[in-house]
Amino acid sequence: xxxxxxxxxxxxxxxxxxxxxxxxxxxxxxxxxxxxxxxxxxxxxxxxxxxxxxxxxxxxxxxxxxxxxxxxxxxxxxxxxxxxxxxxxxxxxxxxxxxxxxxxxxxxxxxxxxxxxxxxxxxxxxxxxxxxxxxxxxxxxxxxxxxxxxxxxxxxxxxxxxxxxxxxxxxxxxxxxxxxxxxxxxxxxxxxxxxxxxxxxxxxxxx
Amino acid sequence: xxxxxxxxxxxxxxxxxxxxxxxxxxxxxxxxxxxxxxxxxxxxxxxxxxxxxxxxxxxxxxxxxxxxxxxxxxxxxxxxxxxxxxxxxxxxxxxxxxxxxxxxxxxxxxxxxxxxxxxxxxxxxxxxxxxxxxxxxxxxxxxxxxxxxxxxxxxxxxxxxxxxxxxxxxxxxxxxxxxxxxxxxxxxxxxxxxxxxxxxxxxxxxx
Amino acid sequence: xxxxxxxxxxxxxxxxxxxxxxxxxxxxxxxxxxxxxxxxxxxxxxxxxxxxxxxxxxxxxxxxxxxxxxxxxxxxxxxxxxxxxxxxxxxxxxxxxxxxxxxxxxxxxxxxxxxxxxxxxxxxxxxxxxxxxxxxxxxxxxxxxxxxxxxxxxxxxxxxxxxxxxxxxxxxxxxxxxxxxxxxxxxxxxxxxxxxxxxxxxxxxxx
Amino acid sequence: xxxxxxxxxxxxxxxxxxxxxxxxxxxxxxxxxxxxxxxxxxxxxxxxxxxxxxxxxxxxxxxxxxxxxxxxxxxxxxxxxxxxxxxxxxxxxxxxxxxxxxxxxxxxxxxxxxxxxxxxxxxxxxxxxxxxxxxxxxxxxxxxxxxxxxxxxxxxxxxxxxxxxxxxxxxxxxxxxxxxxxxxxxxxxxxxxxxxxxxxxxxxxxx
DNA sequence: CATGAATGAGACTTCATTCAT
DNA sequence: AATGAATGAAGTCTCATTCAT
Numbered sequence: 126x127x128x129x130x131x132x133x134x135x136x137x138x139x140x141x142x143x144x145x146x147x148x149x150x151x152x153x154x155x156x157x158x159x160x161x162x163x164x165x166x167x168x169x170x171x172x173x174x175x176x177x178x179x180x181x182x183x184x185x186x187x188x189x190x191x192x193x194x195x196x197x198x199x200x201x202x203x204x205x206x207x208x209x210x211x212x213x214x215x216x217x218x219x220x221x222x223x224x225x226x227x228x229x230x231x232x233x234x235x236x237x238x239x240x241x242x243x244x245x246x247x248x249x250x251x252x253x254x255x256x257x258x259x260x261x262x263x264x265x266x267x268x269x270x271x272x273x274x275x276x277x278x279x280x281x282x283x284x285x286x287x288x289x290x291x292x293x294x295x296x297x298x299x300x301x302x303x304x305x306x307x308x309x310x311x312x313x314x315x316x317x318x319x320x321x322x323x324x325x326x327x328x329x330x331x332x
Numbered sequence: 333x334x335x336x337x338x339x340x341x342x343x344x345x346x347x348x349x350x351x352x353x354x355x356x357x358x359x360x361x362x363x364x365x366x367x368x369x370x371x372x373x374x375x376x377x378x379x380x381x382x383x384x385x386x387x388x389x390x391x392x393x394x395x396x397x398x399x400x401x402x403x404x405x406x407x408x409x410x411x412x413x414x415x416x417x418x419x420x421x422x423x424x425x426x427x428x429x430x431x432x433x434x435x436x437x438x439x440x441x442x443x444x445x446x447x448x449x450x451x452x453x454x455x456x457x458x459x460x461x462x463x464x465x466x467x468x469x470x471x472x473x474x475x476x477x478x479x480x481x482x483x484x485x486x487x488x489x490x491x492x493x494x495x496x497x498x499x500x501x502x503x504x505x506x507x508x509x510x511x512x513x514x515x516x517x518x519x520x521x522x523x524x525x526x527x528x529x530x531x532x533x534x535x536x537x538x539x
Numbered sequence: 540x541x542x543x544x545x546x547x548x549x550x551x552x553x554x555x556x557x558x559x560x561x562x563x564x565x566x567x568x569x570x571x572x573x574x575x576x577x578x579x580x581x582x583x584x585x586x587x588x589x590x591x592x593x594x595x596x597x598x599x600x601x602x603x604x605x606x607x608x609x610x611x612x613x614x615x616x617x618x619x620x621x622x623x624x625x626x627x628x629x630x631x632x633x634x635x636x637x638x639x640x641x642x643x644x645x646x647x648x649x650x651x652x653x654x655x656x657x658x659x660x661x662x663x664x665x666x667x668x669x670x671x672x673x674x675x676x677x678x679x680x681x682x683x684x685x686x687x688x689x690x691x692x693x694x695x696x697x698x699x700x701x702x703x704x705x706x707x708x709x710x711x712x713x714x715x716x717x718x719x720x721x722x723x724x725x726x727x728x729x730x731x732x733x734x735x736x737x738x739x740x741x742x743x744x745x746x
Numbered sequence: 747x748x749x750x751x752x753x754x755x756x757x758x759x760x761x762x763x764x765x766x767x768x769x770x771x772x773x774x775x776x777x778x779x780x781x782x783x784x785x786x787x788x789x790x791x792x793x794x795x796x797x798x799x800x801x802x803x804x805x806x807x808x809x810x811x812x813x814x815x816x817x818x819x820x821x822x823x824x825x826x827x828x829x830x831x832x833x834x835x836x837x838x839x840x841x842x843x844x845x846x847x848x849x850x851x852x853x854x855x856x857x858x859x860x861x862x863x864x865x866x867x868x869x870x871x872x873x874x875x876x877x878x879x880x881x882x883x884x885x886x887x888x889x890x891x892x893x894x895x896x897x898x899x900x901x902x903x904x905x906x907x908x909x910x911x912x913x914x915x916x917x918x919x920x921x922x923x924x925x926x927x928x929x930x931x932x933x934x935x936x937x938x939x940x941x942x943x944x945x946x947x948x949x950x951x952x953x
Numbered sequence: 954c955a956t957g958a959a960t961g962a963g964a965c966t967t968c969a970t971t972c973a974t
Numbered sequence: 975a976a977t978g979a980a981t982g983a984a985g986t987c988t989c990a991t992t993c994a995t
Contacts, residue, residue, distance in 0.1 A: 250511055286532060321489055379986090380989085383987065384959075569777075572777075574989065588956075658923075699939050743948070963987105
């Protein structure tokens with residue numbers, strides 16, 4: 126077998142390569158329908174090696190999800206606090222380029238994985254809530270509240286407005302890795318939709 | 333074993349009972365992690381009886397999905413065509429109570445199932461697109477175009493507006509049967525959100 | 540369902556129809572690979588009806604074999620005893636037309652069935668030996684011994700000579716219902732071979 | 747568990763051990779009535795290991811038959827061509843010791859297996875015909891034709907004479923592994939019968 | 954008598970996990 | 975550390991047999 130990298134370097138990269146392979150496969154086939162051996166093969170190692178790094182298939186799933194979600198959505202709160210412009214500009218700044226990036230990243234895959242597997246692994250629910258839902262809602266909710274207080278937005282129900290902003294963005298990620306991955310389904314131009322959607326909701330929010 | 337109904341009557345109900353049990357279980361655990369025998373037990377029959385009605389576990393999945401989606405979303409087009417009021421009123425009429433009902437129905441579960449399983453059963457993609465995406469998009473798109481033509485709505489990109497309306501409603505259904513089913517996750521008041529979301533987007537659409 | 544015969548008559552014929560269907564199917568697929576229901580269907584009755592006549596699939600097998608072998612090969616001994624011609628003529632008379640008939644009959648199928656199933660149902664061995672091997676060997680052995688005593692045949696080992704006569708005839712029956720039933724295999728003209736074979740062996744026996 | 751051999755060595759022997767166990771069991775019980783696990787146990791491995799080497803029970807059957815028949819009967823043709831003695835001597839040389847060996851070998855079991863299973867696996871028919879029937883018939887037919895041409899044999903129908911020679915030898919193999927394996931059945935002294943049979947038929951062939 | 958829906962033991966096959974090398 | 979042969983629990987599906995109608 127050809128190894129293009131020195132084995133020291135490969136060894137250190139193993140856990141990451143396994144996580145990548147696992148994420149890809151779990152999103153593609155679902156956790157239960159994915160074979161541990163295929164994860165290993167995609168990562169370029171043998172079945173046994175997988176078990177050197179992760180004690181079980183389930184532990185691998187949890188590592189995959191933790192790895193991609195921890196600390197990813199809890200940043201930027203401080204940055205938002207000191208933003209100078211309007212609430213609408215801040216939301217645009219936070220959401221458009223931020224979620225275009227998410228949409229293209231592995232985090233989009235992780236959303237699919239969480240939605241798909243959370244009922245079999247309920248501990249994922251609190252983890253996901255703590256690492257994703259909570260920080261994002263706190264941040265966006267604060268900005269919307271600030272906009273309402275400043276007379277920039279209509280006095281809407283903040284929680285619902287946050288959901289109106291966010292649910293389509295999450296759904297877009299899910300779609301990309303479920304129906305959107307199938308030739309027979311309609312495609313969505315994600316980047317353009319994110320822009321259009323944020324614009325539309327902001328128009329609805331403004332006085 | 334107690335049999336409260338004559339077997340003739342039971343027999344006719346079997347396929348439906350099996351479909352109901354299968355939908356419930358597949359949504360709960362995912363298709364691959366669900367055991368055929370548990371579907372049978374939930375339907376109150378034995379393993380063998382399941383195979384009397386469906387030749388394989390996969391055929392059962394397909395029957396579940398077909399049963400709930402066929403013809404459900406292709407109705408109401410004619411009704412919309414002759415609607416007299418404003419485009420906004422028509423959209424509200426179509427979406428709010430319509431999707432509150434969907435949200436409470438088995439169709440919501442089927443959305444979860446389709447998103448979860450479509451990559452393992454790609455034929456679901458074209459089926460879902462034909463039975464759900466296509467009719468809904470055609471209908472909503474037409475109403476929005478009518479609103480734009482009448483000067484009631486701003487000239488937005490119609491496809492994106494449809495997605496802004498629909499993706500959160502679908503995501504809401506998915507959420508109900510994934511994270512929303514877990515105690516540890518945040519809950520969403522679906523009915524109120526549907527109302528608030530449609531209102532918000534319509535506000536964003538109006539001139 | 541159309542019943543072309545009065546049900547009284549059909550009822551009386553049931554056991555025979557079931558035996559015929561079972562023989563055909565067991566020879567075609569083997570006992571273990573044959574389904575009880577298919578026997579019933581071929582006999583034109585339902586699965587349940589089969590069990591009204593035979594208590595189990597194995598009982599059906601035993602009935603099939605008994606029915607076709609009992610008393611079929613133990614006849615003709617007396618007839619042979621009073622035959623006037625040469626031993627060779629007697630053998631020709633007994634074997635040629637007699638085994639051409641066997642070759643065309645259900646008995647040929649039963650040979651296949653016995654050979655195929657005897658190791659799973661050892662009681663078949665003694666039954667077959669008593670009803671077929673013993674009578675045939677006694678009869679043919681006697682004729683050969685008479686021919687040797689009369690100076691018509693060379694003093695060969697009688698048991699081996701009987702086998703030289705009989706084994707190809709039995710093998711011919713087996714072939715008809717195994718390889719011979721497959722298009723891809725070579726065919727044997729059974730009737731002509733029986734004639735030629737008996738002639739050849741009798742030539743070998745004669746002084 | 748005691749493992750007397752290094753696993754490398756064991757591994758290489760696995761396929762052969764499985765083939766041997768499968769042949770034995772399939773001949774004993776028939777293919778359909780044999781359980782894959784019992785094949786594995788007889789080969790000293792677990793159920794799963796069987797599937798490491800053969801992808802299905804049916805593939806195992808085909809491997810068993812191929813393994814024992816391929817190239818076994820297509821040899822010796824050249825040897826026969828340059829034989830110097832009489833046709834009768836050549837036939838005796840080819841058949842007597844040759845088939846005594848076959849009779850004692852696994853090939854005898856394979857004959858039983860082919861006859862028993864060919865109607866469920868029709869691809870066996872062409873395989874058997876190509877690997878066994880064709881080479882043997884060509885070879886024996888040539889020798890008989892040579893004997894007739896040399897005036898050593900009577901001008902008999904060659905194909906029938908070949909069958910008169912061969913069918914009893916094949917039947918003898920079948921018998922050994924069906925009725926002959928049952929205590930309740932009559933036994934045949936195979937080696938002596940082969941000798942006697944070839945002598946008898948050659949006597950019948952000679953002018 | 955006849956039916957065929959229902960059952961559940963049992964067979965094939967898969968695959969997560971272990972462990973000797 | 976890495977491998978991959980081996981295991982056996984578990985899952986899908988079949989089918990002989992039963993029994994209510």
